[in-house]
Amino acid sequence: MNRTISALLYLAIFLLPFGQLLQLSIAPTIRLSTVDAAVFLVAIVWLGSIAVRKKPFSALPLAPFIVLFVGIGTVSLVFSLWHFNLLQVEIGSLYLVRWIFYAAIYFVVYEQENKPQLLKALTISGVISAFFGITQYFLYPNLRNLMYLGWDPHEYRVFGTFFDSGFAGIIYVLTLILIVYFCFEKNTNKIALFMGGTITYIAFALTYARSSYVAFLAAFFILSILKRTYKIALFSVILLGTTILLLPRPSETSEGVKLERTASVAARGNNYLQTLEIIKDNLFFGVGFNNLRYENIERGFVATEDRETSHAAAGSDASILFVAATTGIFGLIGYMLLWYQMIRIEVSKAKSDHLSLFILPTIGALLINSVFLNSLFYIWVMLWIWILLGISHGTNNTHFITSPVARNYFKSIFAFRKINR
Numbered sequence: 001m002n003r004t005i006s007a008l009l010y011l012a013i014f015l016l017p018f019g020q021l022l023q024l025s026i027a028p029t030i031r032l033s034t035v036d037a038a039v040f041l042v043a044i045v046w047l048g049s050i051a052v053r054k055k056p057f058s059a060l061p062l063a064p065f066i067v068l069f070v071g072i073g074t075v076s077l078v079f080s081l082w083h084f085n086l087l088q089v090e091i092g093s094l095y096l097v098r099w100i101f102y103a104a105i106y107f108v109v110y111e112q113e114n115k116p117q118l119l120k121a122l123t124i125s126g127v128i129s130a131f132f133g134i135t136q137y138f139l140y141p142n143l144r145n146l147m148y149l150g151w152d153p154h155e156y157r158v159f160g161t162f163f164d165s166g167f168a169g170i171i172y173v174l175t176l177i178l179i180v181y182f183c184f185e186k187n188t189n190k191i192a193l194f195m196g197g198t199i200t201y202i203a204f205a206l207t208y209a210r211s212s213y214v215a216f217l218a219a220f221f222i223l224s225i226l227k228r229t230y231k232i233a234l235f236s237v238i239l240l241g242t243t244i245l246l247l248p249r250p251s252e253t254s255e256g257v258k259l260e261r262t263a264s265v266a267a268r269g270n271n272y273l274q275t276l277e278i279i280k281d282n283l284f285f286g287v288g289f290n291n292l293r294y295e296n297i298e299r300g301f302v303a304t305e306d307r308e309t310s311h312a313a314a315g316s317d318a319s320i321l322f323v324a325a326t327t328g329i330f331g332l333i334g335y336m337l338l339w340y341q342m343i344r345i346e347v348s349k350a351k352s353d354h355l356s357l358f359i360l361p362t363i364g365a366l367l368i369n370s371v372f373l374n375s376l377f378y379i380w381v382m383l384w385i386w387i388l389l390g391i392s393h394g395t396n397n398t399h400f401i402t403s404p405v406a407r408n409y410f411k412s413i414f415a416f417r418k419i420n421r
Helices: 002-022 034-053 063-080 086-111 115-139 144-149 165-183 190-205 210-227 231-246 263-281 292-298 319-349 354-369 379-393 404-420
Strands: 023-027 030-033
Touching: 002 023, 002 030, 002 034, 002 086, 002 115, 002 379, 030 034, 034 086, 034 379, 063 086, 063 319, 086 292, 086 379, 115 165, 115 190, 115 379, 165 190, 165 210, 165 354, 165 379, 210 231, 210 354, 263 292, 263 319, 292 319, 319 354, 319 379, 354 379
Parallel strands: none
Antiparallel strands: 023 030
């Protein structure tokens, strides 16, 4: 059973580079990727193994916060039945079901014994994804022929197999962070890392995705602080600054390659205002996780012809606003507690665990990027971060009850109470 789970987990990781290429449209608004299918299988087989062995769930540090957010998301869906019909809510609930399965990867990876190999597999997968992106740049320079399916043209930019330069960019940033992590490790093939890093960085640069550029700088600024050296931050600024100056502009009429473009800024600002309007009218439990497509349609925020094909109609351009709109203020608090706990644990482990030094920049990059894109709920990003957290928390005895992390956590609470007394 463990071998089956491990094989399916590797399958999910190595399906990641294929992105949107291997996607099945079950219904106009329901799409299933092969990564989804692999993740579902991993979670189901793992649950089956627990049932067979009658093994209790591991009390992982993030477990209570995952359960809390799932509970609030479920309540939000129940309340949404007053506004939406049963079929709409059932379709919306599939989003929550998918999030649960991806969160289950955290528990699965925690129990795996081959954690270093999983980390290498994730890095290789990211590099392959970047290679596909560069290949696409030369052979398939735009998505104009797929605009009828709701995709932006992304002309003369790397969008890779994800069909979106912004999301491709953040995957490449996460890959670069892991490559740098392995550069600091002993007994690694530095030539292979250099080649993989070069491919990934070129793909990242050619996305022309400003949100990914900012995430890149944020990640290496955080790493520089943790490593207590200004050199990493300085190098990242010089590297990216030089890269921007050297970036080609194949066409002056192509808006996407202009880093000074303002049309996307205006569109994003409008999206923020629309989402804030929804939040204001559904303050406590939101519109249901995730009934946002139907709410956007009802308010006229989505054009009639884009109701079924638009890839943005069911989301928001900022993950935090998306959470607040779909689960209300209670869901937002629950979700922020989850991320706060992630950061708290990695900070407590950073001195003793080298991987945590790089997971913190990863979290920082994602949080910065999620201000501009709904990247925290992008399935390939969710797979990535849950694998990393499962590896980190399953290393060096980070069990919630017995670990040094937990002991420090409870000590800090008691110390805080004594101070207040």
